Amino acid sequence: SSVSRKHPTREWSLHDFDMGRPLGKGKFGRVYMVRTKSEPRYIVALKTLYKSEIVQSKVEKQIRREIEIQQNLRHPNVLRLYGYFHDEKRIFLMLEFAGKGELYKQLSKYGRFSERRSSRYVEQMADALIYLHGKHVIHRDIKPENLLLGINGELKIGDFGWSVHAPGNRRKTLCGTLDYLPPEMVEGREHNEKVDYWALGVLTYEFVNGFPPFEDRNSVNNTYRRIARVDLKFEEKDIRLSEEFKDLVTKLLRYDPQKRLPLTEVLKHPWIVKYRPKDAVREGA
Numbered sequence: 001s002s003v004s005r006k007h008p009t010r011e012w013s014l015h016d017f018d019m020g021r022p023l024g025k026g027k028f029g030r031v032y033m034v035r036t037k038s039e040p041r042y043i044v045a046l047k048t049l050y051k052s053e054i055v056q057s058k059v060e061k062q063i064r065r066e067i068e069i070q071q072n073l074r075h076p077n078v079l080r081l082y083g084y085f086h087d088e089k090r091i092f093l094m095l096e097f098a099g100k101g102e103l104y105k106q107l108s109k110y111g112r113f114s115e116r117r118s119s120r121y122v123e124q125m126a127d128a129l130i131y132l133h134g135k136h137v138i139h140r141d142i143k144p145e146n147l148l149l150g151i152n153g154e155l156k157i158g159d160f161g162w163s164v165h166a167p168g169n170r171r172k173t174l175c176g177t178l179d180y181l182p183p184e185m186v187e188g189r190e191h192n193e194k195v196d197y198w199a200l201g202v203l204t205y206e207f208v209n210g211f212p213p214f215e216d217r218n219s220v221n222n223t224y225r226r227i228a229r230v231d232l233k234f235e236e237k238d239i240r241l242s243e244e245f246k247d248l249v250t251k252l253l254r255y256d257p258q259k260r261l262p263l264t265e266v267l268k269h270p271w272i273v274k275y276r277p278k279d280a281v282r283e284g285a
């Protein structure tokens with residue numbers, strides 16, 4: 001698209017856009033729906049990051065890495081970063097606009113997703129992760145809050161704040177929820193792209209149940225313990241879970257990273273195949 005044809009960091013400025021409605025608040029500033037003034041008019045999401053806040057939180061390197069990684073990615077289930085520019089106070093990211101908004105808001109609105117809908121999201125996540133790992137990028141922060149929905153309901157990974165080139169060894173203290181972290185990360189050990197396999201298992205569980213498998217709302221320590229013990233339970237008090245669903249989750253939530261089901265096998269798993277749209281054509285199937 002011509003949005004990315006112009007060199008991203010030299011020529012763009014706020015004057016190139018008509019401001020639209022605010023889409024919400026990002027980590028370091030607001031996000032706006034905007035449109036380029038010049039033909040052809042493009043709708044993009046403009047994410048503002050306040051330099052002062054970035055400096056205070058000492059995440060300059062992380063932001064630089066996030067931009068460098070996301071700018072080089074091209075996949076239908078990965079949100080495009082077309083380019084960026086800055087003024088004296090703010091950095092502006094020109095991102096793909098996701099027409100149906102934030103997935104976590106749908107999850108909290110409905111409480112949980114059907115197995116059919118969850119299975120299609122998981123298939124798209126597996127496709128995106130195969131692509132990322134193929135470029136030696138580990139995401140490391142897969143969770144509903146980082147996922148957006150395109151205009152046709154397709155899933156888009158929208159945030160790369162914690163992604164690294166594999167293998168990684170996190171130095172910064174982890175903030176936010178432990179729920180998605182695998183044993184090797186909560187124990188601060190060396191980790192590789194298999195951390196995303198674990199997180200995909202947690203995500204699959206949360207889509208269908210409406211809460212993550214090792215959650216303990218009252219105690220972070222207990223969540224930590226439940227993760228380290230892989231204390232996985234399937235409750236079927238108020239919903240019936242299919243055997244295929246339980247089988248796939250169990251094969252992703254393995255303590256030993258080497259034993260986690262490879263993503264290519266996820267795409268062939270009965271729980272994914274049974275809900276695949278009949279007309280869907282997969283290359284290399």
Ligand SMILES: CC(C)NC(=O)[C@H]1CCC[C@H]1Nc1nc(Nc2ccc(C(=O)N(C)C3CCN(C)CC3)cc2)ncc1C(F)(F)F
Nearest residue numbers: 023024025026031045047095096097098099101146158159
């Ligand atoms: C992954 C990352 C962690 N998350 C984010 O960055 C968040 C932070 C704030 C918004 C979002 N960022 C983006 N959001 C969109 N699309 C979008 C968002 C919200 C709505 C929506 O439901 N309303 C406006 C509703 C409409 C109805 N009213 C009632 C409430 C708001 C509709 C479309 N496209 C691209 C981005 C991106 F990522 F490029 F910035």
